[in-house]
Amino acid sequence: MALFMVVLVLLFILALSVCTALLRWNELKFSKKGLPPGTMGWPIFGETTEFLKQGPNFMKNQRARYGSFFKSHILGCPTAVSMDPELNRYILMNEAKGLVPGYPQSMLDILGKCNIAAVHGSTHKQMRGALLALISPTMIKQQLLPKIDEFMRNFVSDWDNKIIDIQEKTKQMAFLSSLKQIASVESTSIAQEFMPEFFKLVLGTLSLPIDLPGTNYRRGLKARKIILTILKQLIEKRRGNQESHKDMLAYLMSKDDNNRYKLSDDEIIDQIITILYSGYETVSTTSMMAVKYLHDHPSILEELRKEHMALREKKRPEDPIEWNDLKPMKFTRAVIFETSRLATIVNGVLRKTTEEMELNGFVVPKGWRIYVYTREINYDPFIYPDPLAFNPWRWMLGISK
Ligand code: HEM
Known part of the structure; x- marks a missing residue:
């Protein structure tokens, strides 16, 4: 029994040493003077599992540790993540300076070489x-x-x-x-x-x-x-x-x-x-x-229903919704905007560097992905007071509720 315990402890120590060595090796592989702070995770896998499992919390935790511009390794690529609104704007507006769309290899392979994300x-x-x-x-x-x-x-x-x-x-x-x-x-x-x-x-x-x-x-x-x-x-x-x-x-x-x-x-x-x-x-x-x-939010549903019923009253049941019906549907549009804001389906977009470049004082090597992470702006209390509330009226100019 004692021998068994010793073997178990030795195996545990061995596994721990191998893991530490692999993590260290991966950090060294991507260590270059001037890179943004951050961690690169495991060889090949990087931090993909944490990124997919934790979603927005992964980003928030890394930002708390390393600031709003940090490095990681996700979906098979070394990646610089930007959660800085000013830098995000700069990256999105500078395709001509070598910041081109950079979607993961899996996406490009499966969506095809003529796919809009794959061509420049x-x-x-x-x-x-x-x-x-x-x-x-x-x-x-x-x-x-x-x-x-x-x-x-x-x-x-x-x-x-x-x-x-x-x-x-x-x-x-x-x-x-x-x-x-x-x-x-x-x-x-x-x-x-x-x-x-x-x-x-x-x-x-x-x-x-x-x-x-x-x-x-x-x-x-x-x-x-x-x-x-x-x-x-x-x-x-x-x-x-x-x-x-x-x-x-x-x-x-x-x-x-x-x-x-x-x-x-x-x-x-x-x-x-x-x-x-x-x-x-x-x-x-x-x-x-x-x-x-x-x-x-039953009261919001009721308001939405009212707008739709008013429109339907002018039509026969079989008449379709048409282009001209859409403009006056102000509350419906506000519900769509508010849903898009609060649910934030697209957390950000991916770009790729075509040459080594300096961003926010850090070096981003050629071929790295940049995750332009825009999610947080939808919950900024200065832009959207009480940001976690579902409030379509915030989109209706001059009408507050
Ligand atoms: C709630 C609905 C939608 C959201 C939130 C959304 C969001 C986005 C975002 C953020 C991008 C920019 C990607 C980038 O710059 O890398 C994008 C691009 C694109 N979206 Fe949508 N999208 C929506 C619906 C749709 C629909 C219904 C279609 C299909 C007709 C569509 C087709 C496209 C295409 C083709 C692009 C690439 C444009 C380009 O590279 O020039 N999207 N979308």
Whole structure:
């Protein structure tokens, strides 16, 4: 028994020494004069686990220890985190000085090499132009709004007297409504195969890029392959028949003068994945939080209902919500702004240095990621008095409550 205890203690000491040595080795690997303060965690993994598990608390703890500009190693990259509003503004406004979008390798691999996050300069301009054309005011009026109206009526039509899992439903809503915008007619038939693969793709984009069986990264890459096959078949099928379509895919595929951006099939597919991806987590979580906040604040729900009922009174039940209906919906807009502020779905954005540079008196080496962390500004009591309160009236100029 005594021998067993000795072996156990020795093993424990050995494990502790190995861990300390690995942590120390990783710190030394990234030690360079002038780097921001901070810790780099474990070799390869860095501090990814803490970052994903603790979320905003990880950032707050590190800021308390190292100040508002510190280093870390997350999602496979050495990263400088900026929580300083002035520095954040400078970084976001200086793409030309070598501060370009810098999303994690897992995201770039899974979303594709033509994805807007993966391209810079003139290609980025071209991709952004093609995306913006899909959401121009004309497209919103003629295609997006009528389809959203039709989709939502259908989607909520059987919710009465049922217990609804809002998290599950808002995820489905965000994905299916985007799919309908992309491929109106075929969306119902491809959704069943597409949706589970899309969810795996999303998980894969926020993982360490380690291509081993059982990892989210491997599952994400596999899901991308299946999605590529579905979308390629869809494009071929449309080319093979003469039916005309009015949706985003039709616009991206069209070769007439209305479409300034003639994209290759690979670019079209990566654009579609971008639209689905960008609008998924953002819209689903914001909608879910709106339901929660309205549930927790019955008087705000009542005010919102009043605005909607006043609008509906002027319409027949089957009439859709239209572009001109949106402008007068001031309280609805305030609820959306307040939900976006309080829920803060996007904590920040990622940039990358194309050369070594000095920021706030520290050196950031070439190729490092910069996490421009903007979350805290939404809870600044000087900008938003009583910042943790859900108060849509704060967005209505001259009306306070
Ligand atoms: C609550 C909803 C949303 C939030 C909070 C949000 C937030 C953001 C943020 C913060 C960025 C900047 C990323 C960066 O600079 O690195 C961004 C970019 C982008 N978003 Fe959204 N987004 C939302 C909805 C959507 C939707 C529905 C779409 C799909 C049509 C979309 C498509 C995009 C695209 C394509 C970009 C990249 C633009 C570029 O690189 O030029 N977003 N979004």
